[in-house]
Structure formats: C-alpha cells, structure tokens
Amino acid sequence: MQTFQSQAQVDFTETLSRHKIELSRETLDTLQINLGKLCNLTCSHCHVNAGPKRKEIMTESTVYKILDWFTKHPTKIVDLTGGAPEMNPHFRTLVDGLISLNSEVKIIDRCNLVILNEPGYEWVGEFLASRNLEVVASMPCYTEDNVNAQRGNGVFDRSISALQELNQLGFGLDDPRHPLHLVYNPGGAWLPPEQSKLEQDYKRELKKHFDISFDRLYALTNLPVSRFASYLRRNGEYDEYMELLVNAFNPSTVNGLMCRNTLSVDWTGQIYDCDFNQMLRLHIKDGTEKLSLWGITPEDLAERAIQTAQHCFGCTAGCGSSCGGTLA
Ligand code: SF4
Numbered sequence: 376m377q378t379f380q381s382q383a384q385v386d387f388t389e390t391l392s393r394h395k396i397e398l399s400r401e402t403l404d405t406l407q408i409n410l411g412k413l414c415n416l417t418c419s420h421c422h423v424n425a426g427p428k429r430k431e432i433m434t435e436s437t438v439y440k441i442l443d444w445f446t447k448h449p450t451k452i453v454d455l456t457g458g459a460p461e462m463n464p465h466f467r468t469l470v471d472g473l474i475s476l477n478s479e480v481k482i483i484d485r486c487n488l489v490i491l492n493e494p495g496y497e498w499v500g501e502f503l504a505s506r507n508l509e510v511v512a513s514m515p516c517y518t519e520d521n522v523n524a525q526r527g528n529g530v531f532d533r534s535i536s537a538l539q540e541l542n543q544l545g546f547g548l549d550d551p552r553h554p555l556h557l558v559y560n561p562g563g564a565w566l567p568p569e570q571s572k573l574e575q576d577y578k579r580e581l582k583k584h585f586d587i588s589f590d591r592l593y594a595l596t597n598l599p600v601s602r603f604a605s606y607l608r609r610n611g612e613y614d615e616y617m618e619l620l621v622n623a624f625n626p627s628t629v630n631g632l633m634c635r636n637t638l639s640v641d642w643t644g645q646i647y648d649c650d651f652n653q654m655l656r657l658h659i660k661d662g663t664e665k666l667s668l669w670g671i672t673p674e675d676l677a678e679r680a681i682q683t684a685q686h687c688f689g690c691t692a693g694c695g696s697s698c699g700g701t702l703a
C-alpha cells in the first residue's frame with residue numbers, strides 16, 4: 376500500500392542519499408562573523424530576528440580572540456554580518472585588525488544601507504571606502520512599496536540616498552577596489568526569479584530613476600528560519616512553502632553550497648556550518664562540547680559532516696541560494 380508523506384516532512388539527508396550526494400566540509404576559505412543581533416531595522420524576512428532592542432553583540436575581548444585566531448589561520452575572505460555589523464562598537468577595530476594581519480584579505484560588509492544615514496553613523500561610507508571593503512547591500516526591490524513593506528516605512532528613500540552616497544565614494548562603478556553588490560529576496564513565500572534577468576531590471580530602473588549603479592545582484596531564497604518561519608506559520612503558509620522548496624530540490628546546487636567552505640562564527644565566538652544553523656543553534660561540536668573558533672583549526676574542520684535539517688531545502692531549491700546569490 377502506498378503511504379502518503381507530506382513534502383514538508385521529507386528529510387534533507389535522505390534526499391541527498393537518494394541522489395547519491397555526500398555533503399561534507401572542504402577547504403575553509405571564508406570566515407563569516409556575525410557581530411551581533413543589534414540592528415536599526417526589523418525586517419519581516421530577517422532570519423536573525425535582529426532589531427534595535429537586541430542586546431547580543433560581540434565584545435571587544437571576543438574580537439581580539441578572533442584576531443588572534445586569524446593570525447595563525449588567515450582565511451582568504453572575511454564576511455561581516457549581523458544585525459547591522461557597523462553598529463557593533465568594535466567593528467572598526469576588527470576590520471583594521473584583519474587588514475593589519477593580512478593586507479590581501481577580502482572583507483565583505485553585509486550592509487543594510489540605511490545605517491549610512493543613521494545619526495551617529497555618518498562615518499560608515501567613508502570608512503568602507505578607505506578600507507576597500509566589498510559592500511553587499513540588502514535591497515529587496517527597486518520599487519518603494521515593496522521595500523517599505525518588507526523593511527519599514529521610509530527605508531526605500533533612505534536606501535536610495537545611501538546608494539547614491541556609495542556611488543559618490545566610488546562603489547558600484549566596476550572598480551575592483553570598491554565592489555557594490557545588491558541582494559534581492561522575495562517579499563513572501565515564493566522562489567526568487569532568474570537572477571541575471573532581475574539584475575538587468577534592477578540596473579535599468581535604478582539608473583533611470585535615481586542615477587544609481589551597482590555591480591552584481593544576488594537573488595536569495597528566504598529560508599524558513601526565525602522571523603520568516605514565524606511569518607509563514609502566522610499566515611498558515613509554512614507547509615505549503617516547505618512543499619515548494621522540497622519539490623524544487625535541484626541536485627546540481629549542492630556542489631556550490633556555502634557550508635562547504637564557510638565557517639559561521641556567532642557573537643560569542645561559537646561556530647556553525649552556516650548563519651542559518653547559527654540561528655537554529657545547530658552548533659559544531661566535539662562530542663557534546665560546543666566548539667568556539669579558538670577551539671579548532673581549519674584542518675580539524677576538513678571533511679567533517681555538515682549538520683543539515685529541513686531548512687536546507689531553501690539553499691537547494693530551483694537555482695539554489697547562498698550569500699553570493701544563485702548556485703546553478
Ligand atoms: S534583515 Fe538585515 S537589516 Fe533587516 S532586521 Fe535583519 S539584520 Fe537588520
């Protein structure tokens with residue numbers, strides 16, 4: 376007799392086995408550091424549940440422990456995220472420390488744009504430019520209604536003004552010293568449209584209406600984690616969204632999953648296979664001990680199994696999704 380299994384219950388590991396795919400860590404090339412949950416916005420899709428009242432932010436002593444680890448184990452890329460990473464009072468210490476240890480390191484700032492015109496943060500644009508950081512900026516649409524619906528009233532205008540400032544500082548003009556990439560994510564329970572086509576639409580509309588340029592667009596899928604998972608449950612859409620993700624499983628995305636070569640570090644220094652696992656408290660452990668960055672070496676991580684669960688279907692649906700956009 377055939378048994379019915381809801382797609383929302385399909386197991387990610389079993390799906391990989393059925394496709395004869397193994398998912399394990401490879402050489403570490405990116406350290407993704409979450410500087411805390413403090414943010415000046417409270418976006419509806421936020422997988423961090425970040426906001427202005429959150430108190431979890433990385434301390435100066437943790438910043439120095441990370442720098443100490445980086446002295447011994449420099450990675451090619453350091454990806455700074457949050458919350459709004461720039462709101463951490465030790466953001467500049469961390470950036471300057473990383474550069475002093477390895478002048479070749481690529482540092483990414485995951486920026487919500489409006490921080491550039493928040494009172495007290497007027498230094499942000501100049502600082503990012505003077506240190507040659509790569510700016511990856513949230514901009515979920517090129518229309519005002521969609522951006523404000525997801526991120527709050529007035530956010531669209533403030534984002535436009537921040538993008539114009541970044542252009543004036545030399546970002547987004549096809550200069551490898553000042554890359555500016557934008558991030559799209561859907562406003563609800565659907566998959567993103569085709570990335571390259573959407574990038575053309577963004578470029579045309581932002582140029583025409585606001586004289587704004589940028590380099591690349593990353594189209595991300597919303598993972599059913601944290602605030603977005605609550606939103607789905609509130610609207611009775613959770614199971615339907617999981618079905619969409621499971622049915623869209625694309626085996627060719629697995630090779631590019633960011634958990635293969637990225638290590639996620641939380642505001643206390645504990646480590647995870649990715650930022651989503653961090654929010655779900657799926658720690659990298661040694662037995663029962665939760666590991667911190669300073670408890671491992673990149674060699675310890677190589678070939679370790681990656682902890683997966685249902686939310687991983689968000690990374691493998693359709694064209695796939697990662698912090699650097701689509702995968703297939
Ligand atoms: S999505 Fe980004 S900008 Fe929005 S609340 Fe979360 S961390 Fe802040």
Ligand code: SF4
Binds near residue numbers: 651652681686
């Ligand atoms: S959520 Fe995505 S990046 Fe994280 S472990 Fe799952 S597949 Fe990998």
